[in-house]
Amino acid sequence: MPFRNSLDGDRLATLGLGDSVARLPGVGPKRVADFRRLGVETIEDLMMLWPRRHLDRTSLTPIYQLQVGTSQTVRGQVVQVHDRSRTSGQSYLTVRLSDGTGFLDLTFFHAAWLKRQLQTGTHLLVSGRVDQFRGRLTMTHPEYELLQADQQPRLGLIPVYPLAGDLKQRFVQDLQARVVPRWAPQTVDPLPPGIRQKESLEDRAWAIVHQHWPSSWEEREASRRRLVFDEFLRMSLAVLWLHQTDPQVGAVALTVDNPLLTRFLGELPFVLTPGQEAAWNEIRADLMRSVPMARLLQGDVGSGKTILAALAMLAAIGSGLQAALMAPTELLAEQHYLLFEQHFAALGVRVILVSGRSKRTEEREMLQSGLPLVAIGTQALLSDDVDFGRLGLVVVDEQHRFGVRQRAQLGDKGLYPHMLVMTATPIPRTLALTVYGDLQVSQIEGLPPGRQPIATVHLAMKDRRQAYLKVMEAVRQGRQAYVICPLVEGGEEGQGKAATLLADGMKQIPGWRIGLIHGKMSAMEKSRVMDEFRRGAIDVLVGTTILEVGVDVPNATVIVIEEADRFGLAQLHQLRGRVGRGSYPSICFLLADATTAQSEERIQAMVESQNGLELAERDLQIRGPGEVLGMRQHGVAGFQLANPLKDLAWLERARQTARQILAADRTLAQEENQGLRQWVVEALREALPGHVLH
Structure with a gap:
């Protein structure tokens, strides 16, 4: 492992994981700003800046021994440089490399600026796939490193880090090679030894070091396995902790079979589809309990989610409580207002629109009085000047981003309503755990009759x-x-x-x-x-x-x-x-x-x-879950290494472990769980600033 010890001076002996990277040699204001763009503020953040990949430079291969179709690393000297262009106008640079045993042609497209670096006589270390063109060995856009004539190249599995601004790969590699071995041992391992043994996981400090600088692919995978488990376990504990400690008072069990709801169902010009019926039965059972419902209702575009939202709202109104529907935009909120005002007019149910630009005190006074009604709006419904007298149900429409933060805002107002989150952008059921880890999932299968393909x-x-x-x-x-x-x-x-x-x-x-x-x-x-x-x-x-x-x-x-x-x-x-x-x-x-x-x-x-769930799964395969879901959407800090699609088995193991831990130690008060408790509290403080954690 190519560690350097120039950071071992007395001046740095007092630095800890929480200190700014600005205190590290070579990291001035410009580099501090560049690191901040990567989410790196502290020494600990820097250690958690994981390599995007590793270059396999475990050995050097003489040019005459290169095999076409393989990835190899070569050291040589530039003997020719040509700036060329195709008839299409596309420019490219060809660089001929020699190591005394043969010649290798390197091609770089749109890279005329490289002529300043790759001049005749320059010594290079290049890594890439070997191809053949017109009988000559070639590499296209290889990874390369400039060397001094007598410089020994860095060999092994070489980390490649994400960069920002003017940060250079070699600088970040050198910095990590000095920082990681010094500060990794200072990290606290929150996992109790029993869990580590049960899951056959390495020590966390070892995993951090070897995720940066593994000596083999097996070591890299073993370190990743431990760090992925950590990310999943932290998320699972945080979500389950919040769910079990949030409602200090129970919700009101709703009278679902009330005259309003029965009349509405009887006057519908259609019957519920089997898919709607099945989902409604799950929602109905939740509403009749005194534990606040937390349910995700997934259904394809046009599957009839809105009718189920109407039924849930009438269950609240018929029980003498208020219902709120939250939409992501004012435009959609206004459309919902017109729709529900039309639906509920004959029933005598009051529907009001609360928007960010509306300051009508009459509406706010009605909400505060506890008068049974339906309030429709955007997240303005969560603002400080909106007070619900008797909120029984919140429906959130078309919004992945409503998560623990918004629920905590309601909790901070002393409100623990039943909650129904609706989305027409389906998430495969297995991955719903990562975005809505504490919500039960109902899926409306099929479309209402009469819908045209x-x-x-x-x-x-x-x-x-x-x-x-x-x-x-x-x-x-x-x-x-x-x-x-x-x-x-x-x-x-x-x-x-x-x-x-x-x-x-x-x-x-x-x-x-x-x-x-x-x-x-x-x-x-x-x-x-x-x-x-x-x-x-x-x-x-x-x-x-x-x-x-x-x-x-x-x-x-x-x-x-x-x-x-x-x-x-x-x-x-x-x-x-x-x-x-x-x-x-x-x-x-x-x-x-x-x-x-x-x-x-x-x-x-x-x-x-035309199947939304099928398309969601295709999207995950094409782009990966990080981009599709956005890993901070739930409100709890997201994943850096974990990939729920690739690592689903570890996600399920981590959630099972989290359930077992909390079943045995509900508040993580036992001595062996203190590291876990601190971990979870930090995660929730990041997600819920200002919220009082129980």
Whole structure:
């Protein structure tokens, strides 16, 4: 292991894990700022900056012994450098390397700047895949390291770290090689020895050192196994701890079979599907208990989740309590308000809209009085000036990010309502543990009868006229359409400008009534446009991804998604779900010249499947759970090494271990569990600043 000891001076003897990296030699203000972009503030953070991968430089191979198709490491001297370009205009640099036994040609595309580094006479260490072109041995974009003529190269499994700003790989490697062996032994191992033995896990300090500098692939895997188990166990303990200690008072057991709910069910113009019935029975059983319900309701776009939310709310109102529905945007909150006001009008149930811009004291006084009603809004419902007198149920719609923090905000107000979290972006049941670890999961299988399947067509950008001819045909037939503008640089502001340009162009088409909606418009403008579209005063609505959730216009039968390869699978599936909501055949056009294997795979998955759960699983396979889920969504600190898809067996083992630990020691008060307790409290303090932990 290539450790250096230049940090062993007396000046650093007093430094601890919590000290800033700014106190390390060579880390000045600029590097401190660069490390901060990587989430590194302290020496402990630096040790937890894990390598993205390791280069296998366990041995040097003479050029004459290189085998085509293998990955090898070579040391040599640059003997020729050529800056070339193809007829297509693409530039590339070729560098010929010699070690006295043969020649190896290195190719670097779009890298003319490398000429300043890779000059004739330069000594290099290169690692990469060996190929052959016109009888010559080649490597394309190999990893390389500049060497002095007499310098001994660093061999072994070499860590490759994430970088930011002006940080250089060699600097971070050298720093870690000095920091890790000095401070890793200072880390506390929270795992009791019995658990380590039972799971055949290494000591934590050993695992930290060997995740950076393993002497073999087996050591790297053994260290990763221990660190992955730690991440899963910490999350599992934190989530289960919060769930068991949060409700110091029980919820009110609701009277589910009350006259309001019975009447509503009897007046529905349809019967619940078997999938809805099964999910409702699970929700119903929870609501009748005095333990607060914590349930995730998953259902594909159009599966009928809203009706189950209505039933749950009527269970609360019929029990003399209040219900709240929280939507992610004001636009969706207003749509829910209109829908539920219509649903509940005949029942005499009061529905009010609470928005961030609404300061009507009358509504807030009604909430504070405890009057049974339904309050609909965004997270403004959690603000300090909104007080519920008798909150019995909270429904959270279309929002992965409602997690432990928001539930704690309700708890801090002394409220422990039943909670139903709904999502139309399904997570495979096995992975729901990572995002909603303490929620029970109900899945609505199937779609209500009468729903039309949505034809999905992929067109190259040069053929986009075909899609707009279909829009024209739909408008002639009295139907409506959506056009979704591409994702562009500059966030919602950039998208808004792109949507405006697209809408202006389409307004030149005679007879088309064009509407425009994007996130930079005022809430009042967005509400007006949606109302006009809903009433049929707009034929084609041009918009951004603000239309991704909740928009329900049964007369819309065509959606055109421009540059669809820029969107994720979940977004594409949600956008497609804006049509097919009535009894008319519907079609979704994906306009894209797929430029990467991933984007091509996403487009193909959309064409082949309309099953949200199946698409979610495909998305996980294509992009991996870190990007799909965002590992901080639950509110408890996320994963750095663990991959729930790849490490599912370890996730399940860690959760089982967490349950066993808390069953034997509910508050982690026993001496051997003190490290675990500190670990969990720190995790929850990060997630819930200001929240009082029991």
